Amino acid sequence: MTTYLLRDVSPLGEARTDLLLADGVVAAIGTGLEAPADAVEIDGAGLVALPGLVDLHTHLREPGREDAETIATGTRAAALGGFTAVHAMANTTPTQDTAGVVEQVWHLGRRAGWVDVFPVGAVTVGLEGERLAELGAMAESAARVRVFSDDGKCVHDPVVMRRALEYVKAFDGVVAQHAQEPRLTEGSQMHEGVVSAELGLAGWPAVAEEAIVARDVLLAEHVGSRLHVCHLSTAGSVEIVRWAKSRGIDVTAEVTPHHLILTDELARGYDPLFKVNPPLRTQRDVEAVREGLADGTIDIVATDHAPHPREDKDCEWAAAAFGMTGLETALSVVQETMVETGRMTWADVARVLSSAPARIGRVDGQHGRPIAVGEPANLTLVDPAARRVVRPQGQATKSENSPFGGRELPGRVVATFLRGRATVLDGAPVDEEVQR
Ligand SMILES: NC(=O)N[C@@H](CC(=O)O)C(=O)O
Numbered sequence: 001m002t003t004y005l006l007r008d009v010s011p012l013g014e015a016r017t018d019l020l021l022a023d024g025v026v027a028a029i030g031t032g033l034e035a036p037a038d039a040v041e042i043d044g045a046g047l048v049a050l051p052g053l054v055d056l057h058t059h060l061r062e063p064g065r066e067d068a069e070t071i072a073t074g075t076r077a078a079a080l081g082g083f084t085a086v087h088a089m090a091n092t093t094p095t096q097d098t099a100g101v102v103e104q105v106w107h108l109g110r111r112a113g114w115v116d117v118f119p120v121g122a123v124t125v126g127l128e129g130e131r132l133a134e135l136g137a138m139a140e141s142a143a144r145v146r147v148f149s150d151d152g153k154c155v156h157d158p159v160v161m162r163r164a165l166e167y168v169k170a171f172d173g174v175v176a177q178h179a180q181e182p183r184l185t186e187g188s189q190m191h192e193g194v195v196s197a198e199l200g201l202a203g204w205p206a207v208a209e210e211a212i213v214a215r216d217v218l219l220a221e222h223v224g225s226r227l228h229v230c231h232l233s234t235a236g237s238v239e240i241v242r243w244a245k246s247r248g249i250d251v252t253a254e255v256t257p258h259h260l261i262l263t264d265e266l267a268r269g270y271d272p273l274f275k276v277n278p279p280l281r282t283q284r285d286v287e288a289v290r291e292g293l294a295d296g297t298i299d300i301v302a303t304d305h306a307p308h309p310r311e312d313k314d315c316e317w318a319a320a321a322f323g324m325t326g327l328e329t330a331l332s333v334v335q336e337t338m339v340e341t342g343r344m345t346w347a348d349v350a351r352v353l354s355s356a357p358a359r360i361g362r363v364d365g366q367h368g369r370p371i372a373v374g375e376p377a378n379l380t381l382v383d384p385a386a387r388r389v390v391r392p393q394g395q396a397t398k399s400e401n402s403p404f405g406g407r408e409l410p411g412r413v414v415a416t417f418l419r420g421r422a423t424v425l426d427g428a429p430v431d432e433e434v435q436r
């Protein structure tokens with residue numbers, strides 16, 4: 001295995017130092033480290049070193065929709081985005097609702113080798129919201145599932161949700177809820193507000209999300225379990241989670257990069273690239289989620305990378321699929337909205353994109369670790385001074401439904417290391433090392 005000496009990098013944006021990566025771990029830290037004879041030196045001047053990013057919410061589409069993404073293409077995109085671990089959502093075909101399917105996804109992730117793939121298990125059989133899936137068997141499988149979600153659909157039956165919350169306690173699992181009251185969002189196309197009224201598109205009221213978030217924090221309190229709120233998107237949801245945390249309820253929440261930067265105004269062009277679930281909200285909501293992320297009410301940023309093939313997006317708004325890609329732009333959006341606005345430091349970025357998601361997913365033995373001697377060498381090197389124009393056709397994801405095409409974003413992932421092995425160098429994927 002190659003030994004790497006990273007010269008003059010800034011861990012978490014702090015004082016420059018050298019990092020030696022050998023035998024899969026951070027072997028030494030210090031200025032002017034002696035390079036071992038066989039070491040590959042990387043000039044890290046100007047680069048920020050972060051713990052490898054961890055995504056708690058990725059749609060890899062395999063099995064079933066390999067035309068949109070495969071585990072190999074999606075995880076390659078993840079590595080290019082600076083990730084070393086992703087949690088693969090359960091809304092595949094077949095659904096990830098049995099030990100067999102989650103083990104298959106886990107094995108395919110290992111074979112691809114770009115990042116560690118942690119399958120999310122479905123809460124209910126076939127995401128149908130009725131019968132609990134075999135949560136215990138998935139937890140005990142080789143994939144060691146700890147995160148359970150019917151994402152794409154809401155676990156709307158309060159009795160089913162209560163049972164799921166109770167059940168996952170046995171193995172320290174968490175239910176990640178897609179908070180969407182189904183009756184209040186029947187046929188909904190975009191955020192309900194001034195813009196939906198003007199465009200004549202069916203509205204999706206903020207209360208449809210907030211009602212479920214409120215119900216679920218109370219259920220989590222009642223049964224003494226852990227709850228995670230997926231892609232929180234409204235100012236009201238931030239308020240509810242803030243209240244729940246102040247009461248000591250064990251709730252965590254995520255925001256997506258797109259909800260940190262885009263608003264419902266973008267629907268005016270009727271371009272389905274901006275159609276997503278939950279919908280893009282108002283500028284007031286954007287301000288509230290930024291503030292919630294900065295003050296710790298929202299724990300993490302998760303991509304909700306949702307690739308769709310061209311035919312599912314190149315159509316009229318009402319017929320198009322919900323979702324946007326995000327793995328290759330997430331860090332840049334966080335840099336622009338949170339770091340460059342002075343709301344967060346790079347240490348905060350490491351928290352919301354690495355250590356906190358690793359902890360929520362209970363993979364914090366390997367991922368989201370401090371940059372310290374003896375720790376697994378899961379790292380990403382970022383050049384914050386770089387700028388680039390996003391070209392969806394040039395990305396590693398198989399799908400082109402990025403909402404950022406043509407937009408200039410700051411920051412560039414220069415290198416990613418998974419247990420000391422480079423998956424990305426000079427901003428390019430390292431295929432030969434990855435293939436075994
Ligand atoms: N976010 C989306 O708009 N779509 C997701 C499902 C989801 O995250 O709810 C998808 O699977 O395409």
Ligand SMILES: [Zn+2]
Nearest residue numbers: 151152178230
């Ligand atoms: Zn969802």
Ligand SMILES: [Zn+2]
Nearest residue numbers: 089151152304
């Ligand atoms: Zn999702």
